[in-house]
Amino acid sequence: MSNIREKIAEITEFPKDVVMDLPRIVIVGNRELQIENYKGLLEYSQDIIRVAVNNKQIIITGVDLCINRMESDTLFIGGRIMSIEFCSKNKR
Amino acid sequence: MFLNKIFHFVKGYVIIKITGFYIERFLYICARRGIRLFGIGKKTQDGVVVCISISDFYRVMPVRYKTGTHIRIIQKCGLPFLIKQFRKRSFLVIGLLLVAIAMFVSSNFIWSVEIMGDNDELSRSVASAVKKTGVHIGAFKPSLMEGESMKSIILNNTDNLVWAWVYIKGTKAVVEYKEGILPPKVVDKSFPCDIVARRDGLIVSVVEKSGRTRVLKNDTVAKGDLLIAGTIDMTDGGYKTVHAIGDVYAYTWHEKSGEYKMYEDINIPTGREKKYRTFKLFSKCFDLFFKDNVDFENYTISEKLSEMKIGEDNYLGIGIYEKTYREVSVERKPISYDLAVEKGRNDLEEKIAKELACGSRLTDKKVSHEMIDDETVKVTVTMEFIEKIGEEIPIIEQNTAPEE
Numbered sequence: 001m002s003n004i005r006e007k008i009a010e011i012t013e014f015p016k017d018v019v020m021d022l023p024r025i026v027i028v029g030n031r032e033l034q035i036e037n038y039k040g041l042l043e044y045s046q047d048i049i050r051v052a053v054n055n056k057q058i059i060i061t062g063v064d065l066c067i068n069r070m071e072s073d074t075l076f077i078g079g080r081i082m083s084i085e086f087c088s089k090n091k092r
Numbered sequence: 093m094f095l096n097k098i099f100h101f102v103k104g105y106v107i108i109k110i111t112g113f114y115i116e117r118f119l120y121i122c123a124r125r126g127i128r129l130f131g132i133g134k135k136t137q138d139g140v141v142v143c144i145s146i147s148d149f150y151r152v153m154p155v156r157y158k159t160g161t162h163i164r165i166i167q168k169c170g171l172p173f174l175i176k177q178f179r180k181r182s183f184l185v186i187g188l189l190l191v192a193i194a195m196f197v198s199s200n201f202i203w204s205v206e207i208m209g210d211n212d213e214l215s216r217s218v219a220s221a222v223k224k225t226g227v228h229i230g231a232f233k234p235s236l237m238e239g240e241s242m243k244s245i246i247l248n249n250t251d252n253l254v255w256a257w258v259y260i261k262g263t264k265a266v267v268e269y270k271e272g273i274l275p276p277k278v279v280d281k282s283f284p285c286d287i288v289a290r291r292d293g294l295i296v297s298v299v300e301k302s303g304r305t306r307v308l309k310n311d312t313v314a315k316g317d318l319l320i321a322g323t324i325d326m327t328d329g330g331y332k333t334v335h336a337i338g339d340v341y342a343y344t345w346h347e348k349s350g351e352y353k354m355y356e357d358i359n360i361p362t363g364r365e366k367k368y369r370t371f372k373l374f375s376k377c378f379d380l381f382f383k384d385n386v387d388f389e390n391y392t393i394s395e396k397l398s399e400m401k402i403g404e405d406n407y408l409g410i411g412i413y414e415k416t417y418r419e420v421s422v423e424r425k426p427i428s429y430d431l432a433v434e435k436g437r438n439d440l441e442e443k444i445a446k447e448l449a450c451g452s453r454l455t456d457k458k459v460s461h462e463m464i465d466d467e468t469v470k471v472t473v474t475m476e477f478i479e480k481i482g483e484e485i486p487i488i489e490q491n492t493a494p495e496e
Contacts, residue, residue, distance in 0.1 A: 041120040044135050067132040070123045 023053040025084070032068075033060060033077040033084070041067075041075070049077060059085040100130070104146045104170030107131070111139035112161030121155045146172060195408065202231040203263040203374040203409035211271060218256065218269050221249035227258055227265045236260070262407035263374070264399075284333035287320040287482040289313045290449070293342030296478055303336030313342065319482050333487050340482040343455070346444045349472035351464060352436040356427055359392065359420035370413040372397070377413065388419040429469060433461045436471030444475055452479035 009019040017024045017037060024036040040052035044067065049060045065079035110118055115135065119142075122129055131143035144152060156163050178185050205227060207215045222228075225242040226235070236242075239257065246256040246269070256269040287303070295311045303320040307313060322336035366386060371378040399411035427435075437459050456476035464470050 041116040041123075044116045044119065044140070046134050046136075064134065066134045067119070068130075070119055070129050070132060072123050072126055075123075 021054045023058070025058075027081070027084070030062070030081040031078065033081055035075045035077070037073055038075050041070075046079075051075060057087050059083075059087055061085075096130075100143070100145070101170050104168075104172035105143050106146065106149055106165050107141060107143050107167040107169065108149075108152075109139050109141050109164045109166050110161050111164070112159065114159040114161060115140055118155055118159040118161045121159065122152065125151065125155065127151050127155070141166065143169075146170075198374060199263055199408060200233050201263060201374075201409075202227060202233060202236075202260070202265050203229060204407075205229060205265045206267065208266060208268045209271070214250070214252065214269070214271060217250050218246060218253070218267060221246045222258065222265075222267050224249055225258065227267075231265075233260060262401060263409035264407040279335075279337065281335040281337075283335065284322045284487040285335055285484045286318055286322045286487060287336045287338060287340065288485050289315055289317045289319055289340075289342075290481050290483045291315050291344055293344040293479075293481050296341040296343060298338065298340050300336075300338040302334055303338065305338070307340070313481070322487050336484070338482065339480060341478055342481045344477050344479055344481060345474060346447060346477065347472065347474045348440040348443050349470060350436055350440055351468050351470050352432045352439075354427055354429060354432045354467045354469060355424050357422050358425050359390065360423055361392075362419045362421050364388070364419040366417045368415045368417075370415075372399075372411040372413050374409045384415075386417045388417060390420050390422050391417045392420055393417055429463075432469045433459070433471055436461070436469065437473055440471060440473040441475070444473065448477065449479045449481075452477045 005020045006016065008014070009016045012019075016022055021037065023038055026034040026036075028034075035051055035053070035058065038051050038053055041050075042052050042057060043050035046065055047061060047063070049065050049067070051058045051060070060077060060081060061083045062079050062081040065077060065081070068076040068078045070076070112118070119129065119132070119140070127144070127148045129142045129144055131141075133141035152163065205219070205222060207219050207222070209215045209218065222242075225245045226237060227242065242258045243256055246258075246267075247253050250256070250269075252272050252274055254270050254272040256267065259266045259268065292314050293312075295307050295309055295313060297309060298305050298307060298319070300320055303322050304324055306318045306321050313319065319340045320336040320338045322334050323331050324334060325331050366388075368384045369380045371380055394416045396414045396416070397411055398414070400408045402408065454475060454477055458474045460472045460474075462470050
């Protein structure tokens with residue numbers, strides 16, 4: 001299914017995050033992270049934030065992490081970000 | 093971000109603490125249901141602190157039951173809560189409003205005028221010229237004329253000014269001016285005069301421009317001796333009087349002596365002080381004390397004026413003038429013989445400098461000193477200069493009536 005959507009996106013030149021329902025991530029240095037089109041918040045602490053996206057999860061590790069703002073489709077994360085990792089949905 | 097804060101303040105919000113096991117779920121469900129959470133704090137063992145608007149707060153309750161979390165209100169912030177708080181204290185609100193209106197109205201007037209300049213005499217004439225521009229205490233600011241017009245009025249009404257400007261800083265008008273350099277005075281030749289010696293000396297040179305020279309180089313003159321005569325004998329036996337002009341340079345000797353002590357008094361603060369404050373409101377002063385009697389034997393005075401202002405220099409006309417008396421104990425510290433002589437020499441040289449004519453040149457200097465008693469030294473300074481010694485003395489013509 002995802003392959004079909006990807007091909008449609010390539011043919012029509014539509015943005016893939018719209019067609020394939022993928023998250024759009026904007027990172028400013030290692031200070032701010034903005035995740036659009038997220039599906040859920042799985043874990044929230046000062047060292048780790050786990051965010052559910054389409055069929056995957058994003059694990060953000062760092063120091064003094066915090067959620068600055070939370071909107072229905074966008075998440076704004078602050079703090080000192082050390083790593084961003086994409087994992088399968090069932091990890092942890 | 094700042095506008096966001098203002099928006100939240102106007103709408104009102106509550107700071108809540110969420111505790112429980114499913115905090116993440118709580119946050120996510122809130123986001124999904126369009127409940128805006130902001131200022132989300134760091135998650136600790138105790139829970140998470142978040143801000144939520146008043147309208148959204150009531151929508152949070154079903155989420156709370158669903159996730160089994162607990163919510164505790166920490167603080168209520170914003171305008172709606174302030175209004176609720178002050179509803180019963182209407183007089184306070186009215187008072188605050190009246191003060192704000194009074195401040196607004198009074199800030200449209202000039203409450204103090206400052207002239208920035210070192211020359212007191214010129215500052216006084218500038219102050220009187222400034223009054224003609226309409227800038228005075230109590231002047232309505234919007235009715236003041238343009239800066240250029242004020243400048244030209246000040247310049248036209250004051251001599252010896254090259255530039256002036258009136259800066260309106262809140263309720264304060266600050267006048268700055270630049271003094272011009274006066275052109276040399278035109279010699280008034282309308283009256284006849286002699287040039288006589290101002291003090292004793294040995295003539296070095298005489299340059300005569302008008303009149304007859306009566307002295308030569310290396311002549312010794314005493315104070316009052318005629319140097320250049322304004323009376324010129326004519327060949328027909330008569331005479332005519334002119335305004336004598338000329339430069340007469342001579343060696344002059346200036347001697348000064350004085351007694352100086354071999355100690356100096358030093359003021360050491362004891363730490364005790366008294367402050368007297370005066371409240372300044374629109375050029376009126378109100379003392380915030382009954383008596384300003386100071387029972388210190390020796391003290392120093394320092395003055396400070398703190399004025400209320402908005403921004404860099406928008407003065408509101410309100411301030412506190414503080415006068416501080418600090419007690420000092422005077423301690424006598426002995427100084428060396430050489431230092432006392434040095435002190436005396438500097439002092440005497442300053443005194444001699446005040447007696448000199450402009451453009452004098454030092455040619456020789458002698459300093460002698462002697463002990464008078466255990467703590468007094470007598471210093472004598474003798475200085476030799478080449479200076480102009482001539483001064484104009486008008487000739488009073490005596491109309492002698494012919495004897496019959």
